[in-house]
Amino acid sequence: MATAASDAALDCKRPALEESVLPALLEMRGIVKTYGAVCANRSVDLDVREGCVVGLLGENGSGKSTLMKVLFGMIRPDSGRILFQGRALAGHSPREAIAAGIGMIHQHFTLVEAMTVTENVMLGWAAAGAVLKPAEIAARIEATSRTYGLAVDPHAIVATLSFGLRQRVEIVKAILRGAKLLILDEPTSNLSPPEVAGLLGVIRRLREERHSVIFISHKLAEVIEICDEVVVLRDGAVSGRTPIAEATREGLARMMVERDLSAPVTRSARAPGQAVLAVEGLTRRDASGATRLSEIGFTVQAGEILAVAGVDGNGQADLLDTLAGILPAHSGRILLDGRDITRMSVRRRLAAGLAYIPIDRGGTSLVPGMTIADNLAMRDFDRPPLARGPLLDPGAMRARANERIAAFDIRAPHGDVQARTLSGGNQQKIVLAREIGRKPRLLLAFQPTWGLDPGAARFVIDQLLLLRDEGGAILYVSAELEEVLTLGDRIAVLSNGRLSSPEPRAEVDVTRIGLMMAGAA
Amino acid sequence: MKDPVALGPIELSASEAGAPDAGALFQRLGAHNGLRATGRAVVAVLLAFAVTAIPILISGKSPIAAYWALLHGAFGSFDHVAFALNKSTPYILTAVGVALCFRAQIINIGGEGQIAVGGLAASWVALNCGDLPSLLAIVLALAAGAVAGALWAGIAAVIRLTRGVHEVLSTLLLNFVGVLLVSEALNGAMGEAGAGFPQSPMFDEAVRLPTLFSGYDLHVGLIIALVVTGCAQFLLWRTRFGFQLRLLGGSRAAAAYAGVSFAGGVIGVMLLGGGLAGLAGGIEVLGVHYRLIEGFSLGFGFTGVAVALLAAANPLAVVPAGLFFGFLQAGALAMQREVGVPSSLVYVIQGFSIVFVLCAIGLDRRWQRV
Ligand SMILES: Nc1ncnc2c1ncn2[C@@H]1O[C@H](COP(=O)(O)OP(=O)(O)OP(=O)(O)O)[C@@H](O)[C@H]1O
Ligand SMILES: [Mg+2]
Numbered sequence: 001m002a003t004a005a006s007d008a009a010l011d012c013k014r015p016a017l018e019e020s021v022l023p024a025l026l027e028m029r030g031i032v033k034t035y036g037a038v039c040a041n042r043s044v045d046l047d048v049r050e051g052c053v054v055g056l057l058g059e060n061g062s063g064k065s066t067l068m069k070v071l072f073g074m075i076r077p078d079s080g081r082i083l084f085q086g087r088a089l090a091g092h093s094p095r096e097a098i099a100a101g102i103g104m105i106h107q108h109f110t111l112v113e114a115m116t117v118t119e120n121v122m123l124g125w126a127a128a129g130a131v132l133k134p135a136e137i138a139a140r141i142e143a144t145s146r147t148y149g150l151a152v153d154p155h156a157i158v159a160t161l162s163f164g165l166r167q168r169v170e171i172v173k174a175i176l177r178g179a180k181l182l183i184l185d186e187p188t189s190n191l192s193p194p195e196v197a198g199l200l201g202v203i204r205r206l207r208e209e210r211h212s213v214i215f216i217s218h219k220l221a222e223v224i225e226i227c228d229e230v231v232v233l234r235d236g237a238v239s240g241r242t243p244i245a246e247a248t249r250e251g252l253a254r255m256m257v258e259r260d261l262s263a264p265v266t267r268s269a270r271a272p273g274q275a276v277l278a279v280e281g282l283t284r285r286d287a288s289g290a291t292r293l294s295e296i297g298f299t300v301q302a303g304e305i306l307a308v309a310g311v312d313g314n315g316q317a318d319l320l321d322t323l324a325g326i327l328p329a330h331s332g333r334i335l336l337d338g339r340d341i342t343r344m345s346v347r348r349r350l351a352a353g354l355a356y357i358p359i360d361r362g363g364t365s366l367v368p369g370m371t372i373a374d375n376l377a378m379r380d381f382d383r384p385p386l387a388r389g390p391l392l393d394p395g396a397m398r399a400r401a402n403e404r405i406a407a408f409d410i411r412a413p414h415g416d417v418q419a420r421t422l423s424g425g426n427q428q429k430i431v432l433a434r435e436i437g438r439k440p441r442l443l444l445a446f447q448p449t450w451g452l453d454p455g456a457a458r459f460v461i462d463q464l465l466l467l468r469d470e471g472g473a474i475l476y477v478s479a480e481l482e483e484v485l486t487l488g489d490r491i492a493v494l495s496n497g498r499l500s501s502p503e504p505r506a507e508v509d510v511t512r513i514g515l516m517m518a519g520a521a
Numbered sequence: 522m523k524d525p526v527a528l529g530p531i532e533l534s535a536s537e538a539g540a541p542d543a544g545a546l547f548q549r550l551g552a553h554n555g556l557r558a559t560g561r562a563v564v565a566v567l568l569a570f571a572v573t574a575i576p577i578l579i580s581g582k583s584p585i586a587a588y589w590a591l592l593h594g595a596f597g598s599f600d601h602v603a604f605a606l607n608k609s610t611p612y613i614l615t616a617v618g619v620a621l622c623f624r625a626q627i628i629n630i631g632g633e634g635q636i637a638v639g640g641l642a643a644s645w646v647a648l649n650c651g652d653l654p655s656l657l658a659i660v661l662a663l664a665a666g667a668v669a670g671a672l673w674a675g676i677a678a679v680i681r682l683t684r685g686v687h688e689v690l691s692t693l694l695l696n697f698v699g700v701l702l703v704s705e706a707l708n709g710a711m712g713e714a715g716a717g718f719p720q721s722p723m724f725d726e727a728v729r730l731p732t733l734f735s736g737y738d739l740h741v742g743l744i745i746a747l748v749v750t751g752c753a754q755f756l757l758w759r760t761r762f763g764f765q766l767r768l769l770g771g772s773r774a775a776a777a778y779a780g781v782s783f784a785g786g787v788i789g790v791m792l793l794g795g796g797l798a799g800l801a802g803g804i805e806v807l808g809v810h811y812r813l814i815e816g817f818s819l820g821f822g823f824t825g826v827a828v829a830l831l832a833a834a835n836p837l838a839v840v841p842a843g844l845f846f847g848f849l850q851a852g853a854l855a856m857q858r859e860v861g862v863p864s865s866l867v868y869v870i871q872g873f874s875i876v877f878v879l880c881a882i883g884l885d886r887r888w889q890r891v
Contacts, residue, residue: 324778325780350780364774367775368771369771370767374767378775381761381779390760391761392759392764
């Protein structure tokens, strides 16, 4: 536990203020929040100083998002005090939190897609006045965007913006509304590496302008790079806090889980099997006629992981959705175990042993309002053992839920609670448990570890390797080069709808892959 | 778009998460949500009565006297109760169908037209069944009503799937067509010659719905409605089709990912909803009027939607909600007669009940299990 003395000794990275003690901006004291028997926050203290970036770390379900929702006024704590800029905040609504100078960037954005950036910024903003002055606001957006290096075009329609840019629109929105403190809950988990670098740059600019940031992430390297101080939650309580100068990856990991995660990933030598997935000349155009995939061809063999690296928006989702049968192919063939499945329905592909972990950007792989048991059954509900004829078998569904909850360490009281009551990482575990637990012939995995804490991510990687060793074929798609290089038996790059020819891991030239991802080679 | 600001400080899920022992058990039984929903509906109804007291006061009448008359009119005698139960029956049936559609996020507001064509088809069978055995004739007539209602709703489903016209629009417009079809038939081939009012001849005794107790008007339609409600609940939670509906309602993207066909779901649930409304129409003509009359379905479709809303699209809750509307309307006439308060005030009560329930649901819609 930190004492006042050690707090005062904190050295924030801000060079100009190094010797002076930065004034406190936020003090949270003794925050308690329980959900029935689950204690999400048990007497948490959190301090943030002006111009400091505080990292909030912790396993999935350790209570990070809950603490932030309490701060932002989205939920009411059972007890505890919040002091922001010397003023007490209690029973406040998000509106009041914003007025007080707190901004929160959610993982699911709150932008209206059909509107421009300027319109979105004005939306629901009292200070924009009763008579809107779009030109004036646009100018302010431009100015803010320049100050913080955000590169946001005020006239762009939100629907046309990439995920990373939408996030920046949210940041502009929060800054213009006067946010002194920005809460970023897992802002990097859906970003490509260059977007992450850009975001970290923005956070640095925010710090220079004396804004404070609470930064939640499971990626220790990012946390060490950007934060001035780290607070670690475990099981709803603070298990450690440390200035960044004294933090190491190993030390942080220990504070989070009390387990050693440093054991290297082990992989057995692979005997090439027969082709499980063979794709020939796959081409797809979107509704506007633009080519999303062009003439893609590759195979994935039994007992092999083909890892595809690529920056978001280069056709990854199209490729996987087409293979899974959700989107139609315009030409080309897809063979699964030698059978042509190009025109097969999703259901028949499922029955043929195809599993798919999509990247979830809201409600695709998971229905928050359904129970865990329903979500685990979502893709198998109409086949034995979960169904008998036209009827569901609730007993079988419950049994499967209990088994998967245990096997994948999903933190939930039982299978009959709604998925939305789980923490973000635990929701992702439901999807993984469903798809990996199917013991598929072919697994399509799109950034399966996003939102998972390091321990859970490691567990998933081990599961994928186990599936491979048992003869399953895996197509692994990710923007994270490190994971691609760890997991892939062969590695390819998807850029601009074209797939490079896969190379064995031993022959891969990392620099060249990086360039290809950037579309330069 | 999810707007966190709209959530406000309200944290309704706290109690829903439940304590491990009793709470979890309640949740497994689905009863916990049920209790919350029931509480919500009861509060909404009480509020509606309270608010409606204001216009009654303004008109110089005593709300207490008015509500007493209402209560008496609804429950005063077995005859009154039988009348109210008969009135509730088509509401329950229609609302169950609407509720199933709502579960799949399909907005079927075509109950009125579906009831009308259902009644028309059932009447046609009833008038033309010759001397079939009574039971067979009744079953045939009701089946014809259900099929007609289903096909009527099916038109909207097909238009939605082939032309992309939203079902709100098509079902609404088909209401007018359905009602006019009935008028057309009554002014033509099916009308009673020289009646002076657009109505068909009386049906044979043999095709009238049997009553439950001799000497009272209460017919077997209520039993049918209750059985149907039970089946709908089972369908929704225990069958593959019900799972598909819930998945479609939960997220279209997730349904596509799970390989659940939107077209199949829309057609299935619209046929079902239309079928139940058509059945309601058949029961109404065979059990209450013993003939087809113009305007017999007036307002039933929308009341069905209102009942489904009051029940928060929960099939089991449709029964009390439907009974509430039935008894309210049955008591309204007595209120008008005895206290001089216009019977239309009960529509004010209905309206307020729904508004209040919707407000409550709106606050925790996102937390409802799908
Ligand atoms: N609405 C809710 N109802 C019941 N339990 C909830 C609810 N919201 C959160 N919880 C529980 O509170 C605990 C903390 O959840 P929280 O979302 O704060 O975790 P987190 O640290 O953000 O995890 P992650 O890294 O996975 O996002 C979890 O056990 C979760 O199941
Ligand atoms: Mg979280």
